[in-house]
Amino acid sequence: MPLNRDAAHFVNVVDAHKGIIYKVANAYCRDTEDRKDLIQEITLQLWLAFPKYDEQFMLTTWIYRIALNVSISFFRKQVSRDKINHRLDEEILTLITEDEPLDLDSDLTMLHEFIRQLREFDRALMLLYLEGHSQSDMATILGITASNVSTKVGRIKEQLRRKFSTFKS
């Protein structure tokens, strides 16, 4: 059945995939205020692209592509973004435990920190890997070959392993 492209359905799509949007934004933006802006920008770009969504791709693939593309470009276009887009007073995604950070144990905090230290494309790869995507999915989202994905993921995992062991020793 073809996807309904009206605003109500769009909000449902965002609701169903809010975790992806948040995780991607969180990986590319440490600052809370910038992250709110980034989440708004991702939602806006998803809405602008929604009428052109090609159903031959899975919805999650489409959302990842837009969320990652917007996040990677985000740091480069801060000035023009400020000029054009209206900032909503309130945020789109809210963490219930807003006043205090999520109760992340130290390993998870460390993992987030390590991910943020990766270069933009490696960060995207690691996110997709941790989310459990297949190599072929990752290849489709990034636009590189599956064998390239395999090599790079292997290298990044090795980097992470080394960082964890250095940190813990």
Added chain:
Amino acid sequence: MQESELIELWRSYDRKLEENLTLNRQNAAAITLMKIKSVVGSMVPMKIFVIIVSALWLSLVGVVLYRTYDYASPFFWYSIAIHAVILAFVTGVYVYQVVLIYQTDLSEALVATQYRLAQLKGSTLLIARLMFLHAPIWTTFSIQQRMFQHPVWMTVQILFTIVFVVGALWLFFNIRYENREKKWFKFIFRGNQWEPVVKSIEMLREIEQYKTDGQLIT
């Protein structure tokens, strides 16, 4: 840390998010009511305006060059001809940028889209280089043959033009990403509008690295 532990760690984060993350549906719906063009698309009108104005100016300059070929001062004629050629290149870069903008689709694969966006932003540096290259003609187009009858004037003029030519050529060849940390580079390209340009070139390098590491697919 083992691979399975890593995945389990991430899943625990997922579970925590699922319990704590809520969508403000009203704000999400407000996004759908915004009358906003995409950021990339919003650059088009200004670029098209520049292309049209440049094309009109080039046509006018072309007519002047054609009509004055027989009697104009060679300094004037060749200076304006060089101006026209460089401006034609600059206009070409603007046309290239508009094509890139129309080709940009954020729902396409990451590497290809980022490469296009980085090329788009990075090409702004080429425009700056061409504009610097163009500077010496402003010292030559008004030279008259009779000025050469005054040695002092002629010496000043030649020195002035040489300084501009050397400076313009030096800047044209040295305005490169590799020199981004040099003081003179930072002095010329300071400010918020240039930072994304330098970052875009950095991104282009990173993508080139991806290209050499493995085959890209579309």
